[in-house]
Amino acid sequence: MELAMQRKIGKLKKEDQGRLVLSCPNQPGIVAEVTRFLYEREADIIQIEQHMDEHFFLRVVFQCDQFERRIEEIRQQFAPIAESYEMQWRMVSAARKHRLAIFVSKEGHCLQDLLWRFQTGELEAEISMVISNHADLKPLVEPYGIPYYHVPVTKETREEAARIHMELLEPAKIDTIILARYMQIIPSWMTQRYRHQIINIHHSFLPAFAGAKPYHRAYERGVKMIGATAHYVTEELDQGPIIEQDVKRVDHRYSVEDLKRIGRDIERIVLARAVRWHIQDQVMVDGNRTIVFSGI
Amino acid sequence: MELAMQRKIGKLKKEDQGRLVLSCPNQPGIVAEVTRFLYEREADIIQIEQHMDEHFFLRVVFQCDQFERRIEEIRQQFAPIAESYEMQWRMVSAARKHRLAIFVSKEGHCLQDLLWRFQTGELEAEISMVISNHADLKPLVEPYGIPYYHVPVTKETREEAARIHMELLEPAKIDTIILARYMQIIPSWMTQRYRHQIINIHHSFLPAFAGAKPYHRAYERGVKMIGATAHYVTEELDQGPIIEQDVKRVDHRYSVEDLKRIGRDIERIVLARAVRWHIQDQVMVDGNRTIVFSGI
Amino acid sequence: MELAMQRKIGKLKKEDQGRLVLSCPNQPGIVAEVTRFLYEREADIIQIEQHMDEHFFLRVVFQCDQFERRIEEIRQQFAPIAESYEMQWRMVSAARKHRLAIFVSKEGHCLQDLLWRFQTGELEAEISMVISNHADLKPLVEPYGIPYYHVPVTKETREEAARIHMELLEPAKIDTIILARYMQIIPSWMTQRYRHQIINIHHSFLPAFAGAKPYHRAYERGVKMIGATAHYVTEELDQGPIIEQDVKRVDHRYSVEDLKRIGRDIERIVLARAVRWHIQDQVMVDGNRTIVFSGI
Amino acid sequence: MELAMQRKIGKLKKEDQGRLVLSCPNQPGIVAEVTRFLYEREADIIQIEQHMDEHFFLRVVFQCDQFERRIEEIRQQFAPIAESYEMQWRMVSAARKHRLAIFVSKEGHCLQDLLWRFQTGELEAEISMVISNHADLKPLVEPYGIPYYHVPVTKETREEAARIHMELLEPAKIDTIILARYMQIIPSWMTQRYRHQIINIHHSFLPAFAGAKPYHRAYERGVKMIGATAHYVTEELDQGPIIEQDVKRVDHRYSVEDLKRIGRDIERIVLARAVRWHIQDQVMVDGNRTIVFSGI
Incomplete structure (x- = not known):
């Protein structure tokens, strides 16, 4: 509720917000695996959207305390999953400016x-x-x-x-x-x-x-x-x-x-x-x- | 790949396709829980979309062999999860005509x-x-x-x-x-x-x-x-x-x-x-x- | 006023309505000539629209008692004007169905x-x-x-x-x-x-x-x-x-x-x-x- | 042709361009009268558009050598026509800036x-x-x-x-x-x-x-x-x-x-x-x- 309200009034802190964007060959269980991974790191999903064509595409936006500080650690933990599904992926902080x-x-x-x-x-x-x-x-x-x-x-x-x-x-x-x-x-x-x-x-x-x-x-x-x-x-x-x-x-x-x-x-x-x-x-x-x- | 191709050419069998639509109070871990549930029942996610406002809303379309035959059984298995998250939900076969x-x-x-x-x-x-x-x-x-x-x-x-x-x-x-x-x-x-x-x-x-x-x-x-x-x-x-x-x-x-x-x-x-x-x-x-x- | 009201309520009689559509080389005075011609025949202009590019294009819709009966006569009267301006033109009754x-x-x-x-x-x-x-x-x-x-x-x-x-x-x-x-x-x-x-x-x-x-x-x-x-x-x-x-x-x-x-x-x-x-x-x-x- | 070409390439001189905008009770012959008036003053019509509702509305854009210099004279000449049709009207130079x-x-x-x-x-x-x-x-x-x-x-x-x-x-x-x-x-x-x-x-x-x-x-x-x-x-x-x-x-x-x-x-x-x-x-x-x- 807190999170929804923050989002509603546009007050989500960018530093606590991450994005995971990936594509890989279609295979069962990807969404389950990715969302479990995030849940175990206390990252709340704010938005998830996927698309399935010849390949599978996923974008997840999540809220995670001090994400910017922990980003390298979480990336390393995700790497084996990414590898097993042959993902092309990136995980970035919403606070990072292009x-x-x-x-x-x-x-x-x-x-x-x-x-x-x-x-x-x-x-x-x-x-x-x-x-x-x-x-x-x-x-x-x-x-x-x-x-x-x-x-x-x-x-x-x-x-x-x-x-x-x-x-x-x-x-x-x-x-x-x-x-x-x-x-x-x-x-x-x-x-x-x-x-x-x-x-x-x-x-x-x-x-x-x-x-x-x-x-x-x-x-x-x-x-x-x-x-x-x-x-x-x-x-x-x-x-x-x-x-x-x-x-x-x-x-x-x-x-x-x-x-x-x-x-x-x-x-x-x-x-x-x-x-x-x-x-x-x-x-x-x-x-x-x-x-x-x-x-x- | 098979699934994507079937979908692409519009050949997904309706009888093997289910839809889960739910809303509940916002709470972490819902997507992880629901997708794990489906994965364990060999239901491949074709489409997942969520929305978060005061409440949480989710729609999942999945492919599952002989879903129409198994629908009652799967509904019963899902009921305890639905209850624990206070969900309003329905799970239907895509083959069922309004x-x-x-x-x-x-x-x-x-x-x-x-x-x-x-x-x-x-x-x-x-x-x-x-x-x-x-x-x-x-x-x-x-x-x-x-x-x-x-x-x-x-x-x-x-x-x-x-x-x-x-x-x-x-x-x-x-x-x-x-x-x-x-x-x-x-x-x-x-x-x-x-x-x-x-x-x-x-x-x-x-x-x-x-x-x-x-x-x-x-x-x-x-x-x-x-x-x-x-x-x-x-x-x-x-x-x-x-x-x-x-x-x-x-x-x-x-x-x-x-x-x-x-x-x-x-x-x-x-x-x-x-x-x-x-x-x-x-x-x-x-x-x-x-x-x-x-x-x- | 009568005419406007008839038009407004969609009650213009098609038999009394004519359309003149023409194109010709650009030249001053065309609109004046055409509208004078119609006025002299007691044809009220309901709509006039023109376009000027390399050529000149005009469409006039007019209301004229018993137009359908008089159409041949009016066409013959218009022919010399059309010729002098080198017009391509047609004058038709709105009642005529394609x-x-x-x-x-x-x-x-x-x-x-x-x-x-x-x-x-x-x-x-x-x-x-x-x-x-x-x-x-x-x-x-x-x-x-x-x-x-x-x-x-x-x-x-x-x-x-x-x-x-x-x-x-x-x-x-x-x-x-x-x-x-x-x-x-x-x-x-x-x-x-x-x-x-x-x-x-x-x-x-x-x-x-x-x-x-x-x-x-x-x-x-x-x-x-x-x-x-x-x-x-x-x-x-x-x-x-x-x-x-x-x-x-x-x-x-x-x-x-x-x-x-x-x-x-x-x-x-x-x-x-x-x-x-x-x-x-x-x-x-x-x-x-x-x-x-x-x-x- | 000249005029059309000038218009096409956006080269019409604003000083030679006038606009007449008017509304009056519906009555036959208005367009004929207005266009004849302009023709007699060697004003070429560039655009004419009308609308008929309870009232009659007309906008004419015309090209007229040295219009800006002659505008007062032409306005005075138009005034009696305007009066006879009970027009609300204005005639302005396109060069005049709001x-x-x-x-x-x-x-x-x-x-x-x-x-x-x-x-x-x-x-x-x-x-x-x-x-x-x-x-x-x-x-x-x-x-x-x-x-x-x-x-x-x-x-x-x-x-x-x-x-x-x-x-x-x-x-x-x-x-x-x-x-x-x-x-x-x-x-x-x-x-x-x-x-x-x-x-x-x-x-x-x-x-x-x-x-x-x-x-x-x-x-x-x-x-x-x-x-x-x-x-x-x-x-x-x-x-x-x-x-x-x-x-x-x-x-x-x-x-x-x-x-x-x-x-x-x-x-x-x-x-x-x-x-x-x-x-x-x-x-x-x-x-x-x-x-x-x-x-x-």
Whole structure:
């Protein structure tokens, strides 16, 4: 009751909260085993959600006194279970903040929106840096005291730019890169290095209008709804696992400029949702599909 | 793997599938206890979903050889656990079909839609009878071979009509009554007898426009979206727990007749979803709110 | 006032109501000229809507005593104006009912839905025949007293089948063909013969998943919304002008079967809207885009 | 053609563009008369839209060389026509910018969103001042160089505060007041002074949850969608003509805090749309309903 009430009023202490996220081959007894393990460590389950496809996927959020202090010990105790079920897993503290780098180009609406959500505490993570191939959005970032790195990119210098990016990202121990309308192609080796850790917002309802100028093409095709798609970046352009999508109805009266304007609102909301779910460990990847567990 | 594949291709045998639905005071260890119980009986969990509010709510779907034959035995084994946690619970076979009575008045769109969904197998239940205060929709029902009872109702004969209804419902062991635009008030004693077993479709986005003539009032108020609400019927008119709602955008060009026409599409889809979730034991009631677990 | 009130209560007499639909090169004064023409003939404008793109598009609905009787005379009077502005135009009585042929294959949900909407008067047109490459849906159509023609089609007999279709369609003076999940390719010469008079419902949010098995491909791609698209059929498969689209949110828990089930509800509603707009002369084609004027 | 192309690429000069907005009793010939008037002044119609209810409503956007210079002359010429039809009307230059005052309390999301939209040129108006009963949001406004007036309000000082507001608004010739989550009641005499010129964003899908704490009440009622409503402020709290509404699906897993968070996104988008339509003269009031004509 206490716990439910704390949760209800949003007062659960993050330091006492853990998340266990795992996938493994289907096999009977996994849920029983995992929940018994947690019960024996006096970890109360706040939320449990599973999904069964070719593989089995599980996310458990639990409350456990002084979890952050005991996390290494509990991880070690869980390791043999994980091994016996051939699990891919991670156990993290809810108090741990993701370290993010935001990549932008010239359009500031997604960046501005994310900055505002982090500032007001709606999203909880640490924005370590903003990287851009243009200097335009520096004034937007400066008031927040976040470093803004201007790394120009041309077709010829793409590889070199990516190496400069890595020299910025690696020492800062960046967990996740957000392409907030970055509009540049990321080299394969970098998408592999940050596998399922780069989130892009594409300004169409994928798979429709992958690639360049989606709003122009949506106009030409005469679609009756436009959309945006947040997805993990993989080697193939705009083909990675989709995290979230949304759409808005339009009609023949809307010009390309109107579509862009309306699209901006969809883009920033879809991206914000995807980032939220990602940093709360709600998203798992199953082949080229995502499983998005509900958060708390 | 086998199980996942069967599920994927929709080939899980219903006879081997069970559902356990329960609520109880919050307490640690419930999930561990329940999943261990199922594991020890070689019941593989297909889906588990929980919710924690003042109370704890759980729904487990499991696969268990010859479950239907063994159901009584397993229920008896589970009873002591249920008692120790003060659970309200039920354990049912997925093969068991709900027995439904559909109440209608003169408008046939919801009835026609439900009949079609049951006939095509999209909804799996047994429609035992249709009851109406008018004879109008009899021709719609007859081709399906379902009994149609015409029980006229006036303000003065409401109680008497309800008693006639009971004489039809009780011998047929009706589980659930669906008010598919029935437009008549159900007496309190009957809503209590069928507590959380009567589903009504109200033609507005409740709590807006509870009561009579919602489309006229939506028109007068100039709302920019109209909706429909499926809810359990309680003593208070249009105040019961909401199961599902949906809306559709409208504008100043829509007449009341247009709102009614568009509303019909929302009503039948919202009602169909609510009925589906109810007969699959996905809906639990928490005070005046519903928890709708995902189905499979 | 009288007129507004008649309209409000849905009591405008169809016989006194006309529609003028036209497109022409942009030029000043068109609206003034057209509205003066109507005013001089004592035709009151009930609704006027225009669109300006490379071309100019106009739809006027007007009230005019005994319009149906005078229609030929008024058409002849309008012809010189139309010529001077190089208009493509048609002037029709609202009382005139479109003559439709519905093509189906084995899936009956769109057909059943359309039949119901026509029967209840929600859609006003004459369904002259149903044509199918299978006999399956005959029982669905028979109670309505509409002829059902079973014309089997194989890859080899496609042309021959189309010729049989024409022998059915031409004597019946069919205006519009509705492919209600017909699943067969229409020969080019037939799409040209019925240019912008064949409406197809495609079970995806075009241009995504054009072609076969869209729900399977939507599942594989892991999209977070599925949709349906009603469009005019042209020579290129699933590439014709889009009339209407809608979508519904889905997630990782939905199997292909679930997508099909949910898709059926989107398909029939999207198709019904497109048919309604088409038979009320609300749809104009502008290149590969449609203009959908609002109806009354 | 020229005009269409200019429009298509968003290059219509605002100074050459006019808007005529009018309502009058229904009568034949109005559209013919108005369009002839414009044609004779070499004003090309870019968009025309009408609506007929008890009254007749019309909005015409036209292109006319040097309209801004000639506006007074054209207004005078139109006056006799307006009088003969008993029109309420206004004729304005598209280049004229509305003068806005934004009222806020402590929550900054709507304010921040509007400031951003005006800064990027998405909304075209002049924000003359921000007025608040708290000092909290001053830092948000300062970088934009807009005056921020802190006028504390208590129940007792409401009238006095309103007089101070008027001393700020009147000299600045404010056209429209936007209550961007102001949370204070506006005195009747002030709503009458700014009749249909005060826009409020209410954080519920009106008429549901009018008044205080709508998200708490939405949670308690267990609705499956939450919404926001932009409306004109009248004497009766939350009862004025609705301009725009939108909703978002929620479920039992959402806490009140979640509803608030999701609501913020709906609120700011709904408010931005309403403001856009209002400052582009797209909104007309018909009793307690609004007519929202499409913009260009």
